[in-house]
Amino acid sequence: MSFYEEQAGIPEQERRTTVYHTGNGFYNPYVEPLWKKERRLIRGAGNGIGLAALGYVVLSLLAGVIYAVLIQLLYPASKIHGLLYVTETTEWIFTLLNYVFTLIIPFGIYALCVKMPFKIAVPIKKAKADLTFAGLFIGLGVGVVASYATTFLQLGLEAVGIGISMPEYEVPETMPGIIIYVIALTVAPAFIEEIIFRGIVMQSLRRFGDMFALVASALIFGIFHLNLIQMPYAFILGLCIGYFVMRTGSLWVGIMIHLVNNGVAVAFEFAYPYMTEEIYYLLNSVYNLVCIILSVAAILYTVSKYKDIFRLEPSRNVLSPGKRCLYFLTSPALILAMIAAVIMTVPYIHIL
Numbered sequence: 216m217s218f219y220e221e222q223a224g225i226p227e228q229e230r231r232t233t234v235y236h237t238g239n240g241f242y243n244p245y246v247e248p249l250w251k252k253e254r255r256l257i258r259g260a261g262n263g264i265g266l267a268a269l270g271y272v273v274l275s276l277l278a279g280v281i282y283a284v285l286i287q288l289l290y291p292a293s294k295i296h297g298l299l300y301v302t303e304t305t306e307w308i309f310t311l312l313n314y315v316f317t318l319i320i321p322f323g324i325y326a327l328c329v330k331m332p333f334k335i336a337v338p339i340k341k342a343k344a345d346l347t348f349a350g351l352f353i354g355l356g357v358g359v360v361a362s363y364a365t366t367f368l369q370l371g372l373e374a375v376g377i378g379i380s381m382p383e384y385e386v387p388e389t390m391p392g393i394i395i396y397v398i399a400l401t402v403a404p405a406f407i408e409e410i411i412f413r414g415i416v417m418q419s420l421r422r423f424g425d426m427f428a429l430v431a432s433a434l435i436f437g438i439f440h441l442n443l444i445q446m447p448y449a450f451i452l453g454l455c456i457g458y459f460v461m462r463t464g465s466l467w468v469g470i471m472i473h474l475v476n477n478g479v480a481v482a483f484e485f486a487y488p489y490m491t492e493e494i495y496y497l498l499n500s501v502y503n504l505v506c507i508i509l510s511v512a513a514i515l516y517t518v519s520k521y522k523d524i525f526r527l528e529p530s531r532n533v534l535s536p537g538k539r540c541l542y543f544l545t546s547p548a549l550i551l552a553m554i555a556a557v558i559m560t561v562p563y564i565h566i567l
Contacts, residue, residue, distance in 0.1 A: 249533050250534055253423075253532060253533055253534050253539075254542050256422075256423075257534075257543050258542055258543070258545075260419060260420060260423070260543065260546075261542070261543040261545075261546025261548070261549040262546045262547060262548040263328060263329060264325065264416060264548075264552075265547070265548030265549030265551060266548045266552075267321040267322045267324065267325040268435065268439060268549070268553075268556070269321075269551060269555060270320065270321025270324070271317055271321050271322070271439065272559065274316070274317035274321065275313075275317050275441075281313065282309050282310075282313060302389075302392070303385075303387040303388070303392040304387070304392040307392055307396050307399060308395055311395060311398060311403060314399065314403060314404075315403060315407055318407055318408070319407065322415050331415065331418070331419060336410075336415045336419075337414045337415075337466065338414065338460070338464055338466055339465060339466050339467060340464055340465050342463035342464065342465040342467055342468060343463065345516075346462065346463055346468075346517070347463060347465075347467060349513040349514075350468040350513075351471045351475065352506075352509040352510050352512070352513035353459070353510050353513045353514060353517075354452070354455050354459070354468075354472030354475075355472070355475060355476065355506040355509060356507050356509065356513075357451060357452055357454075358448075358452055358472075358476045359503045359507055359510075360451065361448040361451035361452050364448065364451060365444055365445075365447050365448045368443070368444075369444065372443075373567060376566060376567045377567065378564070378565045378566070379442070379444055379564055379565075380442070380444065380563045381442045381445055381563060382442065384396070384400075386485070397481060400480075400481050401474060401477040401478045404473060404477055405470045405471075405474035406470060408436070408473065409456070409460075409466050409469040409470050409473055412433075412435065412436040413432065413456060413457050413460045413469045414466055416436075417429065421461075423532055423539055423543075424530030424532050425461055425527040425528050426527055426530065426536065427530070427532075427539050427540065429454060429457045429458060429461065430454070430540075431543060432453065432457055433449075433451075433453030433454045434450060434453075436453040437449040438553060438556050438557075442560050443560055443564065444563070446560075452472070455472070456468075456472050456473065457469070458527075461527065462524065479502065483498075483499065
């Protein structure tokens with residue numbers, strides 16, 4: 216948006232022969248029509264985000280190698296018969312660090328390259344309390360709906376003989392290991408992924424329209440979970456989170472939704488071994504029902520108090536929504552990144 220406005224770098228004499236357009240900056244209609252400049256900027260954003268995503272994929276692939284090298288450097292005596300033996304706490308510390316840096320490094324470089332000010336890339340201003348909690352409750356309900364969408368996808372694929380799974384982690388047994396495990400699966404994703412996807416990615420795309428930025432960032436958020444079980448869930452929840460981040464102007468509501476959803480999933484994971492399947496599914500059903508009730512109540516409250524709560528700012532772009540999406544999704548670097556992401560989902564797909 217405003218950080219892409221080019222007034223500061225345009226000499227006064229050149230400004231007299233150019234026209235200013237919100238979102239696209241200054242342009243000379245005799246040299247480059249506005250629609251061409253907008254296409255170029257969208258392609259540039261797609262390539263930039265695609266390169267960042269490729270960096271994430273590459274770093275993820277290298278994570279195992281980096282982990283092994285670091286272990287050998289820090290614990291040279293840990294190699295026994297060609298295998299690495301380290302404590303579960305150490306293993307989860309490195310897992311957490313790998314996760315953080317594989318996301319922060321490439322997308323941080325992207326933010327620097329497009330010269331996003333920190334307050335734009337990471338909007339963390341204080342939001343209205345009622346709107347924040349309404350967003351949280353609606354987000355919990357949307358999370359339940361998204362989980363059912365995932366279930367339907369899984370059942371549909373199983374009907375045609377295709378099974379899908381997701382990465383499985385061994386729950387630590389020691390208290391330090393459990394603490395790091397919980398941080399890695401709840402706190403870290405809530406903060407890091409919101410900063411990356413609802414912060415850097417979504418905010419950098421808003422100059423092409425809020426709806427475009429919302430859908431595009433949610434799509435990328437879903438794809439780069441790198442497995443088919445989490446993709447639809449992340450996409451649907453990403454739409455909800457992104458919307459409330461836009462309406463509140465703050466990442467805090469997104470962080471809260473993300474944190475609670477992940478936290479509940481981890482809590483159920485810890486509770487599962489201590490109860491029968493009947494009780495487990497009963498508690499899960501009760502939780503889902505409560506979330507739906509709270510979500511409906513929150514929707515009714517926000518609609519009654521904020522008449523335009525579910526309306527985004529109209530786009531001022533010259534290209535149609537379809538062409539904006541086409542030019543963005545056909546950016547070469549983004550295509551390569553999506554291909555890489557699809558390839559990485561293959562280990563979690565099997566024939567029944």
